[in-house]
Amino acid sequence: MSATPLYGGIEAGGTKWVCAVADAGGRVLETGVIPTTTPGTTIAGAVRFFRRHRTLRAVGVGSFGPVDLRPDSPAYGHILATPKPGWSHTDVVSPLRTALGVPVGLDTDVNAAALGEWRRGxxxxxxxxxxxxxxxxxxxxxxxxxxxxxxxxxxxxxxxxxxxxxxxxxxxxxxxxxxxxxxxxxxxxxxxxxxxxxxxxxxxxxxxxxxxxxxxxxxxxxxxxxxxxxxxxxxxxxxxxxxxxxxxxxxxxxxxxxxxxxxxxxxxxxxxxxxxxxxxxxxxxxxxxxxxxxx
Missing domain, CATH: 3.30.420.40 (ATPase, nucleotide binding domain)
Incomplete structure (x- = not known):
């Protein structure tokens, strides 16, 4: 296990969730792919991936949507009505935050891509x-x-x-x-x-x-x-x-x-x-x- 602070990322797509762990400089150390099946199974797979890294400081999620990004909303962190079967009104943030005990940042998958290109591309x-x-x-x-x-x-x-x-x-x-x-x-x-x-x-x-x-x-x-x-x-x-x-x-x-x-x-x-x-x-x-x- 690394003793240095690590940060997680999830590209939460309708077909697969790509999970990654990086160091504080953004260097990716490990990746994993989880098929997007039911919300419970998919989120549990992501939790298992990140639990191996005890120095994890936070996780960011770029999710397919639409998603509620308003922190003062009762539905914050939820995927809203979506064509993806079984995923409408799924809370993505709370289960990850509770299971991993770290802050979880959320945005859309395409906003995440914009951020990635802005910072490093x-x-x-x-x-x-x-x-x-x-x-x-x-x-x-x-x-x-x-x-x-x-x-x-x-x-x-x-x-x-x-x-x-x-x-x-x-x-x-x-x-x-x-x-x-x-x-x-x-x-x-x-x-x-x-x-x-x-x-x-x-x-x-x-x-x-x-x-x-x-x-x-x-x-x-x-x-x-x-x-x-x-x-x-x-x-x-x-x-x-x-x-x-x-x-x-x-x-x-x-x-x-x-x-x-x-x-x-x-x-x-x-x-x-x-x-x-x-x-x-x-x-x-x-x-x-x-x-x-x-x-």
Whole structure:
């Protein structure tokens, strides 16, 4: 057992929970993966993982959601109504805090990814950074002036409206709440429903031009609303070779040179403004550990 202070992180996803222990410098010492089954079984597996480390000081959790992040709410620390069967209204924080006897920090999985990239990845040295994840769904996390963005709840950027040419794209959308919101048009699930195949199996350039167009509108909307210094786009769909280049080109055209910031007026600067995650698949767990360090 290590005698030095350790910090835990959990990337709590709908398929698996990735658990990690790191030292005070953020160096990961051990990781483990727990399948996301029932809440009781999954949380118990995480507790067993962390109980092996007696110098654990705190744990941070970046969870799929939506989650209640308001400390004064009776439902603080709970996953709210979610499509994940059996997980609606699950208290994530209290069982971990009680079993491990340490503080537990909580945020959304995508806010955790934003924090990870801000502290140790593509957002280092910047005050305001946005992380847009495009996978099965679409989500947004952001660090604004050095603090994670929270408010009424947490950002639900996947449900913004974007322009749709119904002649070009007759698909009604996959979102059960809004139909053709951004997530309903451009998420991995939307692509699967529209084209009948998973995004990774689609090779038609027209498919990816359409996808890039929707995501470029998202980039411009995000730029005008939040004014981040960098936008990081991650998630499984975003790994498609060439997709980021298409998004940048289309976003640059949509911005039409306004306002007069280099990223929107110099094409080469857009390549440094909209980027992939420097931490790759480790953005979320890195940010979860950082949540623990801040608890």
């Amino acid at each position: 593509a957002g280092r040295g910047r005050e305001t950074v946005a992380y847009l994840t495009v996978g099965t769904g679409i989500g947004l996390g952001a660090v604004v002036n050095g603090r994670l963005l929270r408010g009424l709840l947490h950002p639900e950027f996947g449900h913004i409206r974007v322009p749709r040419d119904r002649t070009r794209d007759a698909f009604a959308g996959s979102c059960p709440f809004h139909g053709d919101c951004l997530e309903g048009l451009a998420s991995g699930e939307a692509m699967r429903q529209r084209w009948g195949r998973r995004a990774e199996d689609l090779d038609d350039p027209a498919v990816w031009e359409l996808e890039a167009g929707y995501l470029a509108h998202a980039v411009v909307n995000l730029t005008y609303v939040l004014s981040p210094e960098r936008i990081v786009i991650g998630g499984g769909v975003a790994k498609r070779p060439g997709l980021l280049s298409r998004i940048r080109a289309r976003a640059f055209d949509l911005a039409a040179g306004y306002p007069a910031a280099p990223a929107l007026t110099v094409r080469a600067a857009m390549d440094e403004y909209v980027v992939g995650p420097e931490l790759g698949d480790h953005s979320g767990i890195t940010g979860a550990i950082e949540l623990g360090m801040c608890s």
